[in-house]
Amino acid sequence: MKVYLDNASTTSVSKEVLDAMLPYFKSEFGNPSSLHEAGIRNRKVINQSRSKIAELLNCKKGEIYFTSCGTESTNWALKGLAFGNNTKGEIITTKIEHHATTNTCLFLQNLGYIINYVSVDKQGFIDLDELRSLVNDNTLVVSVIMANNEIGTIQNIKEISKICEEASTYLHVDAVQAACHTSLDLEELNVDLVSISGHKFHGPKGIGILYIKNGTHLTPLIHGGQQELKMRAGTENVAYTVGITKAMEIGMKNLGSYEERLNIYAKMFLKRLDEAKIDYILNGPEIGENRLPGNLNLSFKGIDGSVITYLLNKKGIYVSTGSACDSESIEPSHIVQEIGVPSEYIDATIRFSIGNETTFEELNYVIDNLIEIVKNEI
Ligand SMILES: Cc1ncc(COP(=O)(O)O)c(C=O)c1O
Structure with a gap:
């Protein structure tokens, strides 16, 4: 056995997800940027996927960006904020993050950012009083893993969000393990940036999502064409976009x-x-x-x-x-x-x-x- x-x-990629993706490898292979029918059809597919994801996460369509994975989403969230800002010099994160976050923070530390780490208790819940004492006028962003990849602890994001709002700091949430495994309503959580990855809920590997709340000032990391609402260049992976959308639809249901x-x-x-x-x-x-x-x-x-x-x-x-x-x-x-x-x-x-x-x-x-x-x- x-x-x-x-x-x-x-x-694994579920059968329904695979079936939904297959046409986009062969018969529907058009480039969404092309102006002929094959391209226009796929542009519509990307737009419909974006709308569906927004509906499932309870946010606006223009706040959803497709990326290559959870790691890219987190890199973009933190570096995109850091590169677009020159007034605030501190970042707060926790001691139990995935390496996508810790190593991005270390990279930013080498560029001069001060990184502060909030402790956790024996069950992995972050110390909210310590977070309250750490946030200050110089804090650019607080980055927290919503559901821990090793020990499964699900943080109280609503409380963390209140602390960030009071301190006028952005909140980035790594929801890679959380999406489709626990409820994820972005309006209710009131967060600014959220990383998601398709392969954690029976979608394909190699596609992720970054939610960027309207009004969050983020610099693109990948420059080139006008794809992803002019924020992430590169020809879209239509098949995987369809795949992650189908997987999330099934997972949430x-x-x-x-x-x-x-x-x-x-x-x-x-x-x-x-x-x-x-x-x-x-x-x-x-x-x-x-x-x-x-x-x-x-x-x-x-x-x-x-x-x-x-x-x-x-x-x-x-x-x-x-x-x-x-x-x-x-x-x-x-x-x-x-x-x-x-x-x-x-x-x-x-x-x-x-x-x-x-x-x-x-x-x-x-x-x-x-x-x-x-x-x-x-
Ligand atoms: C909590 C968490 N964040 C980020 C990642 C990275 O996601 P990806 O594999 O899509 O790059 C993972 C993957 O294991 C994860 O568990």
């Missing part, structure tokens, strides 16, 4: 039942570990309480995590230690270090990310093997 429990790294089912699965997983008297810690919030559905980040006592993943892999079970982007590093990730996982547990920290396609039988197979491996390795 093969069981893919690494859905936070990426997901099924969100309620998806959350409910995955929370039941996650609880069952932990119950079985408890019954088998396995010594583990659940990192991040309790299941169903401001935690991404399907995210189980567990640390086991006195074992090496790479041994567990190796043995699971031999059984056809794919999981992740730390985040995929860190998988070549043997150090525990900065995120699990930051939340203070005890030293006897931290080396065996594993992320099981259950997905839309995971079945009950698959999960039981994983749990049976996990229990056996952990018991034999201690």
